[in-house]
Amino acid sequence: MTDVTSEFEAFLDGFLPADYAENYQRYRRDVKLRTEYQATAYDAGWLIPEWGPGEGGRDLSVPDALAVKLAGARRRVPRLMNIQGVGVAAPAIRAFGTAAQRERLLRPAARGDEWWALGMSEPGAGSDLAALRTTATLADGVFTVNGQKVWTTQADEARWCTLYVRTDPEARPHRGISCLVLDLRSPGVEVRPIRTAGPAVESFSEVFLDDVKVPEEALLGPLHGGWGVAMSSLEHERDMIWINTWLETTRALEPTLTAPELSEHQLVRLGRSLADAEGVRLTGLRTAAQRWAGLPSPASSILKLLGSESVQRAALLSLETAGARAFDDPALFDERLESLGATIYGGTSEIQRNIIAERTLGLPKGTP
Amino acid sequence: MTDWQLLAPDEDALALADTARAQFRSLHGAAAMRAALDGGVPDGWETVADGGYADIGIPEDLGGIGRMIDLVVMLEEAGRALLTAPLLASALAYRTQVAAGVHREDFRRAPAGFGIAEGVVDMDDGNGRCHVERARVLGGPGAAAFTLIVKGPDRAWVVVVDPEAEGVEPVGQATLIDPSRPLPVFRLGGEAGVACAECRELPLGDLDRMLAGARACVAADLVGTAAGALDAAVAHVLQRRQFGRAIGTFQAVKHRLADAYTAVEQARSLAYGAALSLTGEPPGDSATRDCLLANAVAAETAVRVASLFTQLMGAMGVTFEADCHLFLRRAHQTACLLGEPDDLYLAAARIERIERRISR
Ligand SMILES: Cc1cc2nc3c(=O)[nH]c(=O)nc-3n(C[C@H](O)[C@H](O)[C@H](O)COP(=O)(O)OP(=O)(O)OC[C@H]3O[C@@H](n4cnc5c(N)ncnc54)[C@H](O)[C@@H]3O)c2cc1C
Numbered sequence: 001m002t003d004v005t006s007e008f009e010a011f012l013d014g015f016l017p018a019d020y021a022e023n024y025q026r027y028r029r030d031v032k033l034r035t036e037y038q039a040t041a042y043d044a045g046w047l048i049p050e051w052g053p054g055e056g057g058r059d060l061s062v063p064d065a066l067a068v069k070l071a072g073a074r075r076r077v078p079r080l081m082n083i084q085g086v087g088v089a090a091p092a093i094r095a096f097g098t099a100a101q102r103e104r105l106l107r108p109a110a111r112g113d114e115w116w117a118l119g120m121s122e123p124g125a126g127s128d129l130a131a132l133r134t135t136a137t138l139a140d141g142v143f144t145v146n147g148q149k150v151w152t153t154q155a156d157e158a159r160w161c162t163l164y165v166r167t168d169p170e171a172r173p174h175r176g177i178s179c180l181v182l183d184l185r186s187p188g189v190e191v192r193p194i195r196t197a198g199p200a201v202e203s204f205s206e207v208f209l210d211d212v213k214v215p216e217e218a219l220l221g222p223l224h225g226g227w228g229v230a231m232s233s234l235e236h237e238r239d240m241i242w243i244n245t246w247l248e249t250t251r252a253l254e255p256t257l258t259a260p261e262l263s264e265h266q267l268v269r270l271g272r273s274l275a276d277a278e279g280v281r282l283t284g285l286r287t288a289a290q291r292w293a294g295l296p297s298p299a300s301s302i303l304k305l306l307g308s309e310s311v312q313r314a315a316l317l318s319l320e321t322a323g324a325r326a327f328d329d330p331a332l333f334d335e336r337l338e339s340l341g342a343t344i345y346g347g348t349s350e351i352q353r354n355i356i357a358e359r360t361l362g363l364p365k366g367t368p
Numbered sequence: 369m370t371d372w373q374l375l376a377p378d379e380d381a382l383a384l385a386d387t388a389r390a391q392f393r394s395l396h397g398a399a400a401m402r403a404a405l406d407g408g409v410p411d412g413w414e415t416v417a418d419g420g421y422a423d424i425g426i427p428e429d430l431g432g433i434g435r436m437i438d439l440v441v442m443l444e445e446a447g448r449a450l451l452t453a454p455l456l457a458s459a460l461a462y463r464t465q466v467a468a469g470v471h472r473e474d475f476r477r478a479p480a481g482f483g484i485a486e487g488v489v490d491m492d493d494g495n496g497r498c499h500v501e502r503a504r505v506l507g508g509p510g511a512a513a514f515t516l517i518v519k520g521p522d523r524a525w526v527v528v529v530d531p532e533a534e535g536v537e538p539v540g541q542a543t544l545i546d547p548s549r550p551l552p553v554f555r556l557g558g559e560a561g562v563a564c565a566e567c568r569e570l571p572l573g574d575l576d577r578m579l580a581g582a583r584a585c586v587a588a589d590l591v592g593t594a595a596g597a598l599d600a601a602v603a604h605v606l607q608r609r610q611f612g613r614a615i616g617t618f619q620a621v622k623h624r625l626a627d628a629y630t631a632v633e634q635a636r637s638l639a640y641g642a643a644l645s646l647t648g649e650p651p652g653d654s655a656t657r658d659c660l661l662a663n664a665v666a667a668e669t670a671v672r673v674a675s676l677f678t679q680l681m682g683a684m685g686v687t688f689e690a691d692c693h694l695f696l697r698r699a700h701q702t703a704c705l706l707g708e709p710d711d712l713y714l715a716a717a718r719i720e721r722i723e724r725r726i727s728r
Pocket of ligand 1: 117118119120121122125126127128150151152153154204341344345346347348349350351354367
């Protein structure tokens, strides 16, 4: 263990309740603990260790920051309440925001004081994000926005939304999109929660936008340059998301790992899932090491696909292994349902396969 | 430099991989495999020995050079090139000798044979006398020493025996799947048993630990086999045209190749991870587990990707002329060398469950 990770462990020892590891399942749903964890880790510079002091970090090198995040995953640090705030919105604001936007938005987004939603998908634009039709017209320094977003995670609880809108209807689909920072309290915004199949960890909603006024200063990144903002902020997430899917996979395996009795067939499946989890962790580390060494890291294109499918296989195994015990333990089926979303959000598994085939293997573009 | 940074092989390892790739390619593995299928005897040990490849991954105090990660990237290149020189058999023998503490520098002067067999070793006279009814020995003919893991009813042994020693008898048996890597059967015994050149007695429970290094080597070889088949498959679908376009344009083809790529990269990560886990002193149960998983995933991946390569070639894929069956033969034979994947997954799961109980 390096010095920084032991310092981080000491921070965790000071913050987490003594029975945290033991009663982890209960603390997972402890909103107060999760909220306080994010703010405290931010203030102490452990939340985004590679960022600077005052930004939730301490200027750690990439390897040290990764070591800290892995140590956190091993200790199963509390799940952040609004993951996309830290993981997607904050990096986008930091990279593309004006000085005024950074000043106003960055700290509360990263610290968890203000929540963020990502307004990308629409009824007619799912996998094909570039088909989005919500429009924004700029006149007298104000955008007027009309349209609809859907599957917007936590829109009902968030203060802000990175809203992707069509600002140039004449341009080719990717070229006419802009990203606006929408205050979800603005007049004309209506958020309607969608009932999920099970008690999902995070809610999602439809967002209706009817002549919503957004000041020109709320443009994030260049006008008509929203596609670049979307790609780069998702990339940031993609680089690190494997830590989370690795953690989720090992967590989903827990009931099987500790089951009193397993058949040989179940042990074989458990072994396969362990190989999944290790495959995610080691590929994440290997590609991070390549990037750090300035080498190409083509295998990072498999992380979303392998990670999400791993979580899914693990949850399925634990449910099936439990057999009739699952009738008495609602968590098992809920985990299974929850895991089914993993291969849909953030680019479905099919889209991931298209990306691997075309960008990594160099096969021809287009899908007849 | 933390450990995991070596998961991206450093300059030394990459330079070694480059040299090995060029040199192994010049040995024309595919042609040599076809020749072996027609009854030829594979050779190439001299090139391997002169290149110093046998010393890679052997601890420096035993006269070797390099680290486990070097050995793994080198064997990956051997697998990719369908190398027929007996490098894998030797690597398995040396890894097992090193793990058992019976390695000697002079064992590396000639190709080695390796096998796992049931039998007993009589330790009465101190050096060990070995009785084995049937030992399948990878690299058999031409090997200067056989390293065997002998499994008894309640003990196991790692032994090194001289194939010329009294009591060692070939029982014939051609190698049917991949004759470029001969696996002939021998009987070691008679009344007195075969005198061992080296012997180490172990509890049965130590077998997977003893085999961990060999598993990392098999994994590396199979990752290379899978990667070679994948490269060939991608090259083919870019060039073959049907319905007026390259068949690599069809999504059904793309998605299967994307899955194959994902499996190869997962297998490679596990193989490199296994190599690094063996660097701990002494490697513990988690290294044993990592090596079991790496072996199992690489075995399944090599078979799967070689099969996919065959499918994507169309009818050409089932001809002698196409390389598909060479990858497939290599994959199938090597995949079950150290146990069926299901058995390895099962053993890894057991280790994990025991560790979990201890840590709680
Ligand atoms: C839990 C959850 C949270 C989400 N949170 C958000 C959020 O916060 N913000 C947001 O904007 N969106 C969010 N989404 C939406 C998500 O991004 C979309 O669901 C996703 O992009 C897929 O779009 P779709 O649902 O319209 O499915 P479709 O695009 O209609 O796809 C349906 C099926 O067709 C397949 N398919 C589509 N195109 C192709 C193709 N070219 N090749 C092969 N197969 C194809 C897909 O893989 C899928 O299996 C969330 C989704 C989920 C499940």
